[in-house]
Structure formats: C-alpha cells, structure tokens
Amino acid sequence: MSQQPERLEVWCAGEEWCALTSTATILGRKWHPVIVHRLLRDGALGFNALKEAVDGVSSKVLSDSLEDLEEHGLVNREVVSEKPFRVQYSLTERGESLDPVISAMQAWGKEHLAEPRDA
Amino acid sequence: MSQQPERLEVWCAGEEWCALTSTATILGRKWHPVIVHRLLRDGALGFNALKEAVDGVSSKVLSDSLEDLEEHGLVNREVVSEKPFRVQYSLTERGESLDPVISAMQAWGKEHLAEPRDA
DNA sequence: CGGCATCCACATGGATACTG
DNA sequence: CAGTATCCATGTGGATGCCG
Numbered sequence: 001m002s003q004q005p006e007r008l009e010v011w012c013a014g015e016e017w018c019a020l021t022s023t024a025t026i027l028g029r030k031w032h033p034v035i036v037h038r039l040l041r042d043g044a045l046g047f048n049a050l051k052e053a054v055d056g057v058s059s060k061v062l063s064d065s066l067e068d069l070e071e072h073g074l075v076n077r078e079v080v081s082e083k084p085f086r087v088q089y090s091l092t093e094r095g096e097s098l099d100p101v102i103s104a105m106q107a108w109g110k111e112h113l114a115e116p117r118d119a
Numbered sequence: 120m121s122q123q124p125e126r127l128e129v130w131c132a133g134e135e136w137c138a139l140t141s142t143a144t145i146l147g148r149k150w151h152p153v154i155v156h157r158l159l160r161d162g163a164l165g166f167n168a169l170k171e172a173v174d175g176v177s178s179k180v181l182s183d184s185l186e187d188l189e190e191h192g193l194v195n196r197e198v199v200s201e202k203p204f205r206v207q208y209s210l211t212e213r214g215e216s217l218d219p220v221i222s223a224m225q226a227w228g229k230e231h232l233a234e235p236r237d238a
Numbered sequence: 239c240g241g242c243a244t245c246c247a248c249a250t251g252g253a254t255a256c257t258g
Numbered sequence: 259c260a261g262t263a264t265c266c267a268t269g270t271g272g273a274t275g276c277c278g
Contacts, residue, residue: 007233014235017153017175019228020221027224028147030271034136047240056136061271063241085239085278094231102139104223105146109138112213114126116133149251166260180251182261204258204259 008072008094026072027101031057031065036074036095037102044078044090074098127191127213145191146220150176150184155193155214156221163197163209193217 012018027033031054038053039045045053051062066089069075074095080086091098131137146152150173157172158164164172170181185208188194193214199205210217 008231009233013233015175017156017173019225019232020152020156021149022232023224023228024147024149024152028143028149030140030143030147033139033143037136037139051240054136056134058272058274059241060243060273064270085241087240097231098227101220101223101227104220105142106138108217108220109142112127112216113138113141114128114132170260177252177254178261179253179263183250204261206260 023101026074027098027105029065029068031061032069033102033105035062035065035069036091036098037106039075039089039091040096040099040102044088047087047089050089069095142220145193146217146224148184148187150180151188152221152224154181154184154188155210155217156225158194158208158210159215159218159221163207166206166208169208188214 008022010018010022012022015021027036034054034057035050038050042053047062047066050066051057051059054062057065066075066077070077072094073092076090076092076095078088078090080088127141129137129141131140134140146155153173153176154169157169161172166181166185169185170176170178173181176184185194185196189196191213192211195209195211195214197207197209199207
C-alpha cells in the first residue's frame with residue numbers, strides 16, 4: 001500500500017538548492033497547488049468534478065497537470081467504472097504530505113495578496 | 120519603515136484560487152525560492168555574492184529574478200556605494216514573511232526528493 | 239463523462255559576450 | 259562589481275474542436 005519508500009528522482013540531486021528548486025518546479029505550475037488543494041479538501045474527484053472544483057482551468061491544462069502530478073507520484077488515477085466511463089483522481093500519500101506546503105502557500109497568499117473588497 | 124500595509128495587487132483578485140496560484144506563480148520560478156532562502160539565511164548580499172550563494176544561476180536570470188522579486192515587494196535593492204559601485208539586496212518584511220513557506224518547501228523537498236547517496 | 243488533437247502566444251531559462 | 263544585450267530552445271497555458 002505504501003508507495004512512499006523511494007524518493008522522487010530529480011535532475012538536480014546533489015545540489016544544495018535541489019530541494020527548493022525541484023519543489024518550486026513541481027508546485028510552481030499555475031494549477032498544481034490548486035488541484036492538490038481540492039483533492040485534499042474534497043477527496044477523490046472525477047475529471048470534470050475536479051475541473052469544476054478548480055474552476056478556471058481548461059481540459060487540456062488540467063489533463064497535462066494531472067499527468068505531471070501522476071508522474072511525480074502525487075496523484076493517483078483510477079478507473080472506477082467502464083460502462084459509464086468514470087475515473088477518480090486522488091492523492092497518494094506523497095501527495096497528501098504536501099498539505100503543510102499548500103497550507104503555508106495559501107496562508108501567505110491570503111495575508112499578502114489583494115482581496116476584492118477589504119472588509 | 121513599514122511597506123506592509125498594502126497588499127500585493129494581483130490579476131486574479133476575487134477568485135477563490137487566487138491565493139494559491141499567485142503564490143505559486145511568485146515562488147514557482149526556478150530560482151526565486153533559493154534567492155529568498157539565501158537572503159533569509161545570509162542577510163543582505165551583493166549581486167555577485169548572491170550569485171555565488173545561489174550557485175547555478177546566470178547573471179541574466181538572477182537579474183530578471185531580482186527585478187521580479189523587487190516588483191513584488193519582496194526584495195529591497197540598495198546602492199550602498201558609488202565609487203566602488205556596490206549594491207545590496209535584502210528582504211523586505213514581506214519577503215521575510217515567506218520564511219514559513221520556504222521552510223515548508225525545503226522540508227518537503229528534503230523528505231521526498233532523491234539524494235545523491237542514500238546512507 | 240473524460241479526455242486528446244491542434245495551434246498559437248508568450249514566459250522562462252540558459253549561453254555568451256560586453257559595459258560603466 | 260553589477261549588471262545589460264542578444265539569441266535561442268523549450269516550457270506552459272489557453273482556445274477550440276472532436277472523439278469513444
């Protein structure tokens with residue numbers, strides 16, 4: 001059940017800054033943190049449900065993003081039904097471990113970015 | 120002395136995902152988190168000192184990155200001497216407030232990304 | 239429903255060379 | 259020392275349309 005043992009392979013292993021740049025590269029794509037956040041909040045979701053939950057992403061970009069997240073072992077894709085074709089995306093353990101990072105990012109954003117109305 | 124009162128203007132204000140995407144866009148650029156980390160760790164640094172501290176970035180990219188960080192009010196640029204021309208880059212209060220985010224990113228990276236040798 | 243195919247525009251990073 | 263000027267390859271996102 002645990003797909004955690006091995007660490008993610010990265011091109012910069014050995015460099016002191018690798019942990020930071022790699023994490024930035026993974027979470028720095030426009031929708032990645034939002035996707036992870038939605039899956040953390042709502043649990044497993046189908047493609048279109050996730051698309052609506054994210055709200056603002058196109059099919060193509062969501063598809064690309066999910067593929068990238070899958071390749072990084074953060075998201076799990078599961079076909080739950082063939083007849084009415086249904087898929088579910090959920091976080092792996094590694095994906096869930098991003099919670100503190102996502103939370104920190106969102107907290108910072110809420111604290112320092114402009115809001116529509118102040119009050 | 121406080122340049123914190125106003126929040127950063129962003130193109131996505133009002134969107135629920137704005138805090139996350141904007142933060143991702145700011146910290147997601149390859150060297151941004153490393154630059155902020157170095158300034159957090161070492162304090163104010165000159166251009167070349169910072170370039171060496173980051174280790175791996177080109178002048179052009181460092182220059183671009185610093186400009187971007189300045190525009191976001193995270194980094195402060197100060198000319199400390201004209202004759203022997205010297206400049207110092209340091210974090211603003213807003214920049215320092217990124218500490219928890221950078222720390223979370225680095226902690227996650229160290230925990231989940233491959234290292235040169237295992238033992 | 240859950241995508242993929244295409245095409246396009248622009249952002250980003252890197253190499254190299256040069257300057258005040 | 260502290261950058262800027264070019265040039266270029268690739269990455270990334272977005273729009274639109276189509277398919278099983």
